[in-house]
Amino acid sequence: MQITVNGQTQELTVQDNTLLIDLIRDQLHLTGTHSGCDTTQCGCCTVLMDQVAVKSCTILARQAEGASIQTIEGLALQDLHPVQEAFSQEHGLQCGYCTPGMIMSTVYLLQRYPNPSDEQIKEGLAGNICRCTGYVNIIKAVKSAAKKMQETKA
């Protein structure tokens, strides 16, 4: 099947029961996307599929045929993405395990709400669990990233 990952279109052979996360991690060796639960709740596996945040642990690779997937590894181009910078600068990560998924969810959140309210941030991150930071600095990071991105546009 054909799939585009981080801008690269490729032909891959998958089993019908291969999950998108398995394709990403095991076949493409992009191990930045993580598995953290088995009930589709923790969000560590979040990637962007056609620019929409989805949980790659609950999508068959076949369902992603023809789609364009962006993983954490594909976020930074020449420079780090403002969301990545903000997460570091605001100390929105500690162990880093939930971070790729949290960052991808934030990118999607800011796409929909460039200047998000507290409620919109809470709602936007409702599908991502962090055990280390207590979320306080993650929320700061989201706001900082929003500001950075608005300044770039201006």
Place this chain on the structure above:
Amino acid sequence: MNSPKELLRKEDLRLITGHGKFTADWSYEGMCHAYMIRSPYAHAVIKKIDYQQVLKAPGVIRVITAEDVQQAGMKSLPTGSTMQNPDGQNQVLTPMPVLATDKVRFVGQPIAMVVADTYEHAKHAAELVQMDLDVLEAVTDYEAATQSQAPQLHEQANGNMSLHFIKGDQAATEKAFEQATFVSSMGVKSQRLIGSPMELRAVVGKYDPVTERYIVHTPNQGMLGMLGALEHITGISKAQIDLQTQDVGGSFGIRGGAFSESVLVMLASKLLGKPIKWVGTRSEIFLSDWHGRGLDLNGFIALNENGKILGMRFENKADLGAYTCYFGSFIGARNVSITMNGVYDIPAVSMSSELYFTNTVPVSAYRGAGRPDIAYAIERLIDHAAFEHGFDPIELRRKNFIQPHQFPYNNQIGSVYDCGEFDRLLTRALEMSDYQNFEQRRAQALQNNKLRGIGLAYFLEASGAGTAPKDQVLGQFAKEGILRIYAVTGASGQGHETSFAQIVHEKIGLQTNQIEFVAGQSDKVMVGSGTGGSRTLYGAGSAVFNLCEQVLEKSKALAIQLLNTKEDKLHFSNGSWTNTETGEALTLAQMVQKTFVEGQPHALNATGEASSGATYPNGCHVAEVEIDPDTGVTEIIQYIAVDDVGVAISPALVQGQIHGGIVQGIGQAFFEQAVYDETGQLLTGSFMDYAMPRAGCLMNIKTEKIEVPTKNNILGSKGVGESGCSGSLPTLSNAVINALRPKGITELDMPFTPAKIWAALQDH
């Protein structure tokens, strides 16, 4: 990629770009996959296990069984320190076997490991096992475990009791209670929790038959502790095991020692001659990572007519789970006793603790390991005594604080507190929380049919003295002038690479991008404690400081040479030596570059070391909550945390630790509980039923630090990793009780779920 703008931590670049390396990220050519067969029953006799169908299943290579474990000469898992009573009575130990032999004692207990060519094949095959088990009655709580006809888990443990531990001065305490004007009691339950670090536990192992060495990748909290456990269980010398771990996704005390899966992967890699990977699923992790807490703490306080505390005692119960594993006993006996007077000057203290067994997952360390629990119990007791006997809860605390001149303070039950300025922190916390005007806010909220409460707690906890006699770090310069520092600590998000670089930068002026901190390299072994008990910053950090002192001293001699001058004409500042006569200057890096000889250790290399004793981080937290009586939902309006962590090396990281600990406390206070049914099935078996705090559970938090430097290490730093938990449990519970007390509710246990609060309100 262009060089990034200023990032906060050295760890960050790889983690925010998806280039961290966690255990499951390791892969080897020809790797096989393992899946565990676990007990479906809480208590059963194993009559027969038939693996025939498993072995015939597609892709299966082998099943590692209890027989294999026995043939390999493996011992059981370490039981941790053996608790002992003053009369010399030792606790009954019940070590957990790597794989169950005659009996299973908790749902999830490992029975066998299936190895196949793919994970799916291994999992599928495991389901075909045929187990002939005689199911026995299970016990899952204290009442059930200790009643006279209770089924006994272990032959050697009568009445399912491991030890009735006693400590302190019973006689003096009894006398204090006899003489007291006022006596109060408050029992609290610190419920069983499931730590749930986000990284799923995994092991990847590879055996080299030529060198007879094992490569093991698995999350850990410091290589020596993990190697020690692996060696203890397998009998394989540490020198034969190369433990390679880069990033660990949270540990919180759970990952200190080896699990069954760790040694089984090693064994399988040898028996099969292939690399083996095991990754747990979250549901499995719920049943196999050690659980946390599980303590009942019943406190009694004796006051004189002025509110001076004459004595305090505790009668505790500690659920060890099915086996004595690692830290469970230590927590339920030692940890809940050594700071049981909290921040108060109490002349007579004593405690007793029943350590008992149940058919549940064994309990070990989870962030705080007994110290948040005892802080919770003490501060609830103080609040309750104040309420019962008409004392102001703040003044009652103040008048009993250990005063600054009393330090170092020996609390006669296991701790010598280093230093503290409790009154100063309390005053600041009251200020920051606008405590004095709270009753107005309560009244206003009541007009909107909301119940507001304010809770204050002053906690103190013991940070670890460490398991090793001293901490060492190896400092080695590379030819570019980069300093590499090697240690045996084990970070899981604390930012050690950054903090230690900070120490070096501040002491000898090297730029942080010229400093690399590397822990856990097997060819760089030294003496030192792993990470646990909130001590790495001051433990290994003090060794780093000492390393810097040595480097500086050695560099002076080199500077004399390179700058062609005498000692009194030299000046060091900002990382450079300057010849004060000529003005010529060299940075340390330049000095190394000039004098580096390939293949030879550089003259400035050194081994830093330090002996750092326990420290006593403490703090005053205040929480204001608002409860909707119609739904029982609690909103945290404001949370104030004033903490004394001694000298803070990396303030942002310190704050991050406090946030994290507080929110884990919020988890325990409002959301989390491991629930078993009477047959021993874990009802909260996944995140569908075990509620974790989510973004937004804490929106309005202000933290402040007040540094009271400790003399117990060179840096003057106290620990901080677990303080957030110790502060938040009592603070949040006091706040909730404060909100509910006007309705006649004086006792309620965590988690304060909406349903529980609502039900309590209905009963009043």
Place this chain on the structure above:
Amino acid sequence: MNTFQYHLTNHLQLAKDIFVSNENARFLSGGMTLLPSMKHGLIQPDHLIDVSKIPDLQVLKETSDHLIIGAAVKHDQVANNPMVQSAIPGLAYLASQIGDPQVRARGTIGGSIANNDPSADYPAGALALKAMMVTDRRDIAAEDFFTGFYSTALEEGEILSQIKFAKPIKSAYAKFKQAASGYALAGVFIAVYPDQEIRVTVTGVGAGVFRWTEAEQAFLNPKMKPSIERDDLISDLHAPSAYRVNIAQVLFKKAAQQIQNN
């Protein structure tokens, strides 16, 4: 997950044919319920037939009296669609409260309704809004469709293709989430139709969605305090039934208030 064969088609008839000619087949829409069940081994189909690209199942349109939503329409589409927000705001809000953003990006209304989880949100909306379930072979009214605990009137191989909602004058949904799963510990939907026809439905409280007739009366008589007495009330480790009933009462008030305010 077990091994299975994946089929993708954008023809409804082909989907039916594939189902009929293969044993142990299941339809796949968003996969937010089916795939987790398969990962746990609870369901082990030999064939998965992906119906999410069939045009009939993707419609989102209205007539003067109805809103018609294709079974494969995703939750966030329903939540964010201006037509839905204007015609049945309660339904748009309901969809916005399902799961989390990632789940809403994939989960579908058809998948939810065909599953009939007693704590799911859509059944409350469907029953309140006199929904007609349009399948490949018949139309089934909501009260006949939801037959019990995780069960519906769908026959073997029957494909739910669209859901027709009767446009109400007013609508509102209020939900109290179970803290771990995000499902409804209780959820109450109110739909107001002409001639004082009030429909109030409850999810999360009983073995399946039900009409709360006392609340329907209470809506018109604010002095009444509606209670729920049923023998299938859910009590579990999260909350006893008494609490669920209490929350349903709170949610009813909240939803009713929203309707008064609009």
